[in-house]
Amino acid sequence: MKKQKPKYKQIIEAAVEVIAKNGYHASQISKIAKQAGVADGTIYLYFKNKEDILISVFEEKMGQFIEQIAYSISEKVQANDKLLTLIEMHFRQLTADHHLAIVTQLELRQSNTALRMKINQILKPYLSVIDDIIIEGTEQGLFRDGLNVPLARQMIFGTLDEIVTNWVINEQKYDLVKQAPAVHAFITNGLSVKN
Amino acid sequence: MKKQKPKYKQIIEAAVEVIAKNGYHASQISKIAKQAGVADGTIYLYFKNKEDILISVFEEKMGQFIEQIAYSISEKVQANDKLLTLIEMHFRQLTADHHLAIVTQLELRQSNTALRMKINQILKPYLSVIDDIIIEGTEQGLFRDGLNVPLARQMIFGTLDEIVTNWVINEQKYDLVKQAPAVHAFITNGLSVKN
Amino acid sequence: MKKQKPKYKQIIEAAVEVIAKNGYHASQISKIAKQAGVADGTIYLYFKNKEDILISVFEEKMGQFIEQIAYSISEKVQANDKLLTLIEMHFRQLTADHHLAIVTQLELRQSNTALRMKINQILKPYLSVIDDIIIEGTEQGLFRDGLNVPLARQMIFGTLDEIVTNWVINEQKYDLVKQAPAVHAFITNGLSVKN
Amino acid sequence: MKKQKPKYKQIIEAAVEVIAKNGYHASQISKIAKQAGVADGTIYLYFKNKEDILISVFEEKMGQFIEQIAYSISEKVQANDKLLTLIEMHFRQLTADHHLAIVTQLELRQSNTALRMKINQILKPYLSVIDDIIIEGTEQGLFRDGLNVPLARQMIFGTLDEIVTNWVINEQKYDLVKQAPAVHAFITNGLSVKN
DNA sequence: GATGAATGAGAGTTCATTCAT
DNA sequence: CATGAATGAACTCTCATTCAT
CATH class of the missing domain: 1.10.10.60 (Homeodomain-like)
Structure with missing residues (x-):
């Protein structure tokens, strides 16, 4: 192989x-x-060619990225905790490898549309992890019924992605992981059962 | 001129x-x-050169985009209503000009880092509009005190941006504007006073 | 006209x-x-076109240049004196108009071969003036018989031209006219009757 | 290499x-x-780029050119003989390679001022060879004392250069090498001790 | 005569990919 | 397996010249 x-x-x-x-x-x-x-x-x-390198970079790195997150999440029971863990791990891993952060948040997005579609494919397992948490959260009564899952996931992923990108653009000057609780609060409030 | x-x-x-x-x-x-x-x-x-065209495209279009939103918002009093209006207008305008949606969500992001920085500059007024809504909302007691404004804004913008990008990638097959209320609910819940 | x-x-x-x-x-x-x-x-x-401007520049300026020299020479009788006058005037005029010096010695030579041929045509009257001095000098017994006139003229013109060009390249830092006697001595010795 | x-x-x-x-x-x-x-x-x-080709052309060809002349001169003792040899070799080599003659006398002079400065640098060793002959000639009592060496060198080089350029412009119709003795006589007379 | 906006041909250089060794 | 010299297609920008006003 x-x-x-x-x-x-x-x-x-x-x-x-x-x-x-x-x-x-x-x-x-x-x-x-x-x-x-x-x-x-x-x-x-x-x-095969240059594009293949870039896809493989993303594949390899993203694979490890998701694996780590999936493993950490598996230890949690509550969707709430899973979500916090996901956010923390997402931030922690990109903080740990700042080259990777630059590459995924800024540089790889300059690729052509075709390559970006492939990268989106690679992202899918991560998005599924998020979907699963949402579904679980709903089943556990933490999140409100009738959530549009893809929409909720886009909101979560978009939020995380934008926050990381801003942190990279600002030259990673502040502690990203410290923001995890606030982000978590925002998201869970956003999704939670109205009172 | x-x-x-x-x-x-x-x-x-x-x-x-x-x-x-x-x-x-x-x-x-x-x-x-x-x-x-x-x-x-x-x-x-x-x-001046090719880059200047691209910047100008963004400048012109973004200028109109923000102007429209700012105008619509000015008629509202409650931060809540302003936010809903912003979301609706954001979605509505990109729905109305699907070429522009492709260009802003996908193509312009392939530009080099230098150009992207300039584009970020142009985006600033829009981000300020969001900031203002967050601050007003806090003052009006709608949103909770002690919100990290930049963080909240990144979450809002990231959410909207990701949703639009997904809609563009999916070839704009569904009605984006219809999703505004759900997105609005998610965000306001996320920011609102805990009970 | x-x-x-x-x-x-x-x-x-x-x-x-x-x-x-x-x-x-x-x-x-x-x-x-x-x-x-x-x-x-x-x-x-x-x-007519850009080339026509450049030719005309040379024509106009060279016309005045030669006119001045021809007039100054006409007052002298001895070929020797005429040659000294020519050298002095050549240096003096280019010293007086340093823009012209740059243009004729450096810039105009960057033109294409066709234009340079035309410039050579314009130079002909000046070369004739030199030829006449050589012939007169021979007749007056100052220069030796059997001089190859075109060759002698090339040596004179080449000498003057190279000296001026060096002076221009060296940013006209020294007094060109002061060198006239030494150049004159070199040339007259070179052409004079052997003893 | x-x-x-x-x-x-x-x-x-x-x-x-x-x-x-x-x-x-x-x-x-x-x-x-x-x-x-x-x-x-x-x-x-x-x-590196187009200019680098042109500089290299001059460097290579001029290097051989000077080497040949330096070698031929080294066999002579009298400055007089060295000068004659230099003139003959200068003419002979450009006669032997008529493409090179066109390039050095006409075409390369159309380059921009920056490139011309570099070409001048490459020419320096040749000018030094001429300087050395002048100095030796003075020491040997062949040339008169108190010669302004740079000026004398400009006269020699200017003379040779103009003669070759004329010969190239006239399509190399006559025998350039045959003119060497006359040119040599002109120069040595020009520089020699007055009687 | 005078203007100046519009034209469009033309060339140096980079770099992903190949293939003979 | 590994090499790295060679390939050649592709694109932005300049500027002399024109011509409608």
């Missing part, structure tokens, strides 16, 4: 670093190859 | 159409010129 | 200034028009 | 031919590449 080989991972890591440092449009294959310590041509033994 | 001349507006409109139709990266100056019915060189009598 | 009209001369003077200030390749018609205080289109009422 | 690779030399030779045939301004990269039998992009593996 190609994805197990050391050079595959080397190239992925090199791509993240190069893109974070130079920006999407200044990240030529030759730079990635140099950073990875391989020849330009070698890249094409592991990836 | 250059911006009053008919060709200026012609080129702006042509740019929106071409970008919406072909995507950001496939929108060559020559295509825009052709669509506008002018020579390539004429573009440069009205715009 | 077009050449008598005030705007004709205005444009010529503007061209010299603009070329001296900006260099040959950065001297667009629009700049020359602006400097001359006329519209771009007006240029074409007085000149 | 890039300069040793065959393609480097191929491109240099192609540039000389293309410039000689088409003139400076009509020598597009694509023409040079075609003449060299390489792709346009290959040029940029060996040269």
